Amino acid sequence: MSINTTHENINTWLSHLKEDYKVAISVDCVIFGYDNQELKVLLLESNMPPFEGQESLVGDLVRPSETLDDAAQRILEQRTGIINLYLEQVATFSDIDRHPLGRVISTAYYSLIKVQDYAPEVKPDGLKVTWKSIQDINQLAFDHNLILNTCLQMLQRRVREKPIGFSLLPHKFTLKQLQSLYEAILGIKLDKRNFRRKIKNSEILIEHSESQQDVRHRPAKYYSFNKENYNRKLEAGYSFDI
Amino acid sequence: MSINTTHENINTWLSHLKEDYKVAISVDCVIFGYDNQELKVLLLESNMPPFEGQESLVGDLVRPSETLDDAAQRILEQRTGIINLYLEQVATFSDIDRHPLGRVISTAYYSLIKVQDYAPEVKPDGLKVTWKSIQDINQLAFDHNLILNTCLQMLQRRVREKPIGFSLLPHKFTLKQLQSLYEAILGIKLDKRNFRRKIKNSEILIEHSESQQDVRHRPAKYYSFNKENYNRKLEAGYSFDI
DNA sequence: TCAAAAGTGTTCCTCATACACCCATGC
DNA sequence: GCATGGGTGTATGAGGAACACTTTTGA
Numbered sequence: 001m002s003i004n005t006t007h008e009n010i011n012t013w014l015s016h017l018k019e020d021y022k023v024a025i026s027v028d029c030v031i032f033g034y035d036n037q038e039l040k041v042l043l044l045e046s047n048m049p050p051f052e053g054q055e056s057l058v059g060d061l062v063r064p065s066e067t068l069d070d071a072a073q074r075i076l077e078q079r080t081g082i083i084n085l086y087l088e089q090v091a092t093f094s095d096i097d098r099h100p101l102g103r104v105i106s107t108a109y110y111s112l113i114k115v116q117d118y119a120p121e122v123k124p125d126g127l128k129v130t131w132k133s134i135q136d137i138n139q140l141a142f143d144h145n146l147i148l149n150t151c152l153q154m155l156q157r158r159v160r161e162k163p164i165g166f167s168l169l170p171h172k173f174t175l176k177q178l179q180s181l182y183e184a185i186l187g188i189k190l191d192k193r194n195f196r197r198k199i200k201n202s203e204i205l206i207e208h209s210e211s212q213q214d215v216r217h218r219p220a221k222y223y224s225f226n227k228e229n230y231n232r233k234l235e236a237g238y239s240f241d242i
Numbered sequence: 243m244s245i246n247t248t249h250e251n252i253n254t255w256l257s258h259l260k261e262d263y264k265v266a267i268s269v270d271c272v273i274f275g276y277d278n279q280e281l282k283v284l285l286l287e288s289n290m291p292p293f294e295g296q297e298s299l300v301g302d303l304v305r306p307s308e309t310l311d312d313a314a315q316r317i318l319e320q321r322t323g324i325i326n327l328y329l330e331q332v333a334t335f336s337d338i339d340r341h342p343l344g345r346v347i348s349t350a351y352y353s354l355i356k357v358q359d360y361a362p363e364v365k366p367d368g369l370k371v372t373w374k375s376i377q378d379i380n381q382l383a384f385d386h387n388l389i390l391n392t393c394l395q396m397l398q399r400r401v402r403e404k405p406i407g408f409s410l411l412p413h414k415f416t417l418k419q420l421q422s423l424y425e426a427i428l429g430i431k432l433d434k435r436n437f438r439r440k441i442k443n444s445e446i447l448i449e450h451s452e453s454q455q456d457v458r459h460r461p462a463k464y465y466s467f468n469k470e471n472y473n474r475k476l477e478a479g480y481s482f483d484i
Numbered sequence: 485t486c487a488a489a490a491g492t493g494t495t496c497c498t499c500a501t502a503c504a505c506c507c508a509t510g511c
Numbered sequence: 512g513c514a515t516g517g518g519t520g521t522a523t524g525a526g527g528a529a530c531a532c533t534t535t536t537g538a
Contacts, residue, residue, distance in 0.1 A: 017266045017303075017344040017345075017346065020306065021303045021304070021305065022264035022265060022266055022306075023264060023267055023304075024259045024263045024264055025263070025267070061255075061259075062263070062265075063262075063263065064263065064264075065338065066338070067336045067337060067338060068334060068336040068347070092331065092334045092349050094309045094310040094311070095309060096307065096308070101255065101259055103306050105267060105310070107334050175517085175518090176517075191500095193503085193519070193520080194500075194501065194502085196518080196519085197520095198499095212509095214509095215509070215515085215516080216510040216511065216514080216515060217508075217509055217510080217515040217516040217517065218507055218508035218515085218517045218518075219509065219517080220516080221517090221518090417490085418489080418490075433527095433529075433530085434490090435530085436527070436529085438492085439492095439493090440526095440527090454490095456536095456537080457488090457489080457536070457537075458487075458488065458489090458538060459487080459489040459490070459536055459537075460489060460490045460491075460534060460535035461535075461536065462489080462490055463491095
């Protein structure tokens with residue numbers, strides 16, 4: 001922000017700060033999960049006009065005493081019980097009439113969690129929280145479809161250039177699960193052999209001795225993300241890329 | 243923004259909107275230019291405490307009646323006279339104490355112009371506007387160093403994946419100028435032969451019959467960006483990449 | 485004729501892509 | 512023994528990286 005102005009001196013500027021130029025700020029969190037071969041998003045069911053019955057993203061107003069990053073963490077915790085999740089800022093949405101009750105500008109954040117680690121039944125503040133497949137999402141409250149799409153594009157970009165996909169899977173996963181995850185996020189089919197070669201060459205997986213059990217086909221081996229080795233390779237100039 | 247809450251009903255929510263939860267919003271524009279082999283940024287000289295004498299980005303408060311995109315265009319025009327420039331949103335900065343006069347959250351935008359098309363002498367509102375080389379920038383007002391760095395990273399990313407570099411050069415340019423531009427933005431050296439082959443293979447340049455004049459060496463041919471052909475190739479699935 | 489930058493091809497190597505069959509298990 | 516998904520290797524082509532000399536001009 002610049003305060004360089006000869007037209008408006010400090011006093012008028014200060015009065016602007018107090019009065020006319022203020023609007024409310026909110027954050028909206030797009031929390032992605034992955035289950036049953038499908039990419040999902042955490043949604044709240046709205047109970048307020050004019051959006052009763054519609055679903056919305058996890059969001060609320062930002063307090064004047066907190067940063068956007070802090071607000072995103074606080075609101076996510078209050079609304080879902082999820083604590084200490086790293087959220088990445090995506091974009092800020094400012095259409096004049098995006099909120100029916102007044103001028104509210106909203107900054108969107110996204111993150112990823114393992115659905116196994118979060119049971120929506122918790123509902124810390126009594127709101128209905130549900131996982132919903134991206135495919136099944138229709139009309140959301142406010143401009144949340146736009147926000148969701150923007151965050152999804154960010155996810156698609158990031159998942160190709162950073163090993164964040166693992167944070168959607170259980171600690172131990174099969175290569176098939178990993179491939180299906182990428183296919184679900186990117187919306188494309190990948191070649192099995194090429195995918196496996198690429199992943200294995202990258203040397204960022206730990207291969208476990210255990211395999212699947214009770215499957216009526218050849219059991220798949222379990223793998224985990226090797227964060228230590230990834231960090232080591234990062235420092236050596238490695239750049240992840242699917 | 244979500245209004246789904248059982249703790250705060252509509253009325254208290256509305257009062258929040260009117261009172262406690264309001265902060266001021268600003269935009270800051272990072273306008274890049276290129277001249278004399280150097281990447282430059284448009285800066286204003288600050289005349290207000292505690293930043294007198296320091297330089298700042300082109301910014302101001304957003305009005306409650308305009309979107310952030312509109313505000314960025316308006317403020318850029320008022321402060322510099324530059325009209326109708328497409329600005330891309332980069333990020334929103336919200337540190338509590340980023341502004342000495344109160345809580346101001348700022349959304350950053352960036353864009354590129356040809357320095358030939360803009361004479362800073364114009365100074366529409368009487369402020370000093372200057373081009374400054376990225377290299378020579380020291381301490382800026384507010385958190386503008388952080389904002390500038392963030393926008394520079396965005397530029398470095400974008401310039402590799404979209405043919406936006408041309409908007410920094412004169413209409414007609416030499417391949418050497420184009421290569422130097424990329425080197426200045428990315429801060430790396432490029433191989434002359436590989437660069438020229440890549441650019442020529444991309445078929446997005448028009449080769450003019452004219453060449454440089456009055457240079458004491460073999461004169462270079464002039465080229466222009468072939469926007470029509472680029473758009474045609476885009477639709478055919480082409481993706482620019484340097 | 486010299487200085488200064490323009491312009492030009494080839495080799496090597498890495499990596500993306502396309503593709504088909506055998507293996508281990510539960511039923 | 513059969514259905515189901517797991518697991519593996521190779522050949523081809525495209526494109527990135529490294530690299531040095533000749534050409535054109537003005538002074």
